[in-house]
């Protein structure tokens with residue numbers, strides 16, 4: 001049975017089903033208990049599973065990340081909620097030096113089956129320290145898997161896959177998606193990590209987008225369709241491991257590529273996608289330079305007009321793609 | 330007419346030490362903070378400003394009592410709940426409102442908003458969106474003071490919740506080892522967002538942690554301006570003399586929710602009401618009147634003047650200049666170089 005629920009509800013449902021199925025799974029984070037989470041994602045889970053499995057932790061991000069690593073090493077499956085993805089910066093030591101590397105450093109003798117959830121992105125007026133998109137930072141680290149589901153359906157399925165996964169999985173959740181709705185089956189199911197999804201088929205140009213930019217790209221594609229430009233939109237879904245094959249196939253078909261992402265443009269996910277195409281057989285098929293539309297080379301400003309100007313918007317995507325296809329710059 | 334003449338002989342040292350003018354200015358600042366936040370809250374509710382904000386209503390005594398001991402060349406580092414510290418240190422509310430409204434006239438030219446207001450001219454190194462972020466920064470400012478052989482101090486505001494961050498422990502240790510002129514002011518309002526201190530620390534007081542780093546930890550009634558100011562005066566004197574840091578823990582309470590999204594599920598209405606009855610502003614007013622330092626009429630005039638200043642400040646901010654959307658990347662670097 002499937003019904004419409006929100007992205008936030010899809011997360012909550014996945015967490016609840018994972019905890020029902022496996023007593024090793026527990027949640028930890030700041031204000032995830034009676035408060036229900038800063039974005040009401042954990043909601044009433046504390047009433048269903050108790051404070052031992054929905055644990056409010058002190059404001060100690062580095063400590064919490066380390067506790068998750070230790071618990072994972074010793075047989076638990078922790079799911080850690082960061083209140084904002086920005087606070088990953090406080091926990092980088094445990095995420096990057098410990099969680100990502102322990103399996104490798106110990107010669108494959110251990111697993112670190114943890115999940116960290118990161119509410120990310122701009123658009124809420126929360127300014128520079130509460131609006132970042134740091135997904136590419138973590139995707140740079142071998143040993144971590146990084147996912148960025150864009151729909152309630154993918155969110156539930158990929159989160160359940162993440163909790164099953166024996167490796168550490170970082171989940172980036174765009175805050176503006178929490179209230180968006182979509183069809184989600186009631187029962188538990190898995191959507192594989194590492195597979196991109198063609199969200200819209202088209203023949204003139206390929207957009208590879210992540211997270212909320214998938215929706216903005218789909219909207220832009222509608223406008224462009226009216227002008228006779230047929231856009232294919234690929235929802236990357238997983239940053240690491242990246243599904244290069246799907247992108248290569250698409251570019252060979254459309255002969256044009258644009259990457260749309262909210263993180264800072266320079267040295268971001270678009271650089272990696274572009275390089276993979278440049279290194280692949282799809283390079284010879286390109287009829288135009290690759291276009292990257294990413295976040296501005298600045299922190300996220302508070303003022304709402306500046307805040308919008310700092311990340312790609314539908315209008316900018318339409319203009320960029322139109323120029324790409326018609327050969328104007 | 331000497332203000333001191335009128336002070337009752339039994340009044341505590343705080344009231345003897347400060348002139349009536351200084352004390353009335355303190356009351357005025359408390360009113361400015363209260364009305365500033367009520368004004369900001371109302372503007373938010375009317376959809377005039379976006380984002381979120383953290384109100385310190387109920388905590389004005391610690392902000393004003395602490396900053397009274399400071400001069401312009403002293404520094405403060407503040408928190409996400411920092412409007413009070415900012416006004417206490419001497420910021421102009423109309424420029425704070427301009428920041429709230431995202432205008433060029435604002436303290437951060439509209440780039441920072443409520444959580445990042447700074448006023449470098451008055452030694453305010455800024456509010457901080459990162460819990461605990463200001464703690465080591467205050468230690469660094471104090472290190473600079475020491476290197477430059479100044480007798481200034483750095484005052485570091487932080488919450489009970491922040492004392493569970495690693496940065497707190499690292500900052501206290503360095504300040505103590507290097508005997509730096511820091512006053513750590515913990516505003517313990519019983520909660521870090523929804524989590525009570527009972528659920529987040531195994532000691533009863535944040536001040537209990539200070540001796541572990543070799544510095545005094547003092548506990549005061551954070552709703553009493555006099556109590557706060559006396560402890561801070563002693564800590565500041567100690568710091569100026571080069572004797573090292575002190576931690577002062579102000580026991581207080583925020584009567585509003587943590588931020589705009591708080592549904593107050595983690596505390597009772599009775600608890601909130603109990604603290605509302607300990608509102609620091611009427612308490613301080615009553616003390617000033619009882620000690621003959623202000624009359625009822627003067628108190629009313631102070632309140633009205635603060636209200637007028639706030640109303641004018643909002644008007645000033647509303648009609649300010651919007652930033653140019655083409656200037657997103659300005660001020661990222663000093664040279665203008667980018668990407």
Ligand SMILES: Cc1ncc(C[n+]2csc(CCOP(=O)(O)OP(=O)(O)O)c2C)c(N)n1
Nearest residue numbers: 087410458459460488489490491520521522
């Ligand atoms: C590093 C970090 N973690 C979490 C948060 C989210 N957050 C903002 S304020 C706050 C509570 C802080 O509690 P406390 O230090 O007691 O200050 P109070 O809000 O009570 O004034 C939390 C969890 C944050 N901004 N930064």
Ligand SMILES: [Mg+2]
Nearest residue numbers: 488489520521
């Ligand atoms: Mg607190």
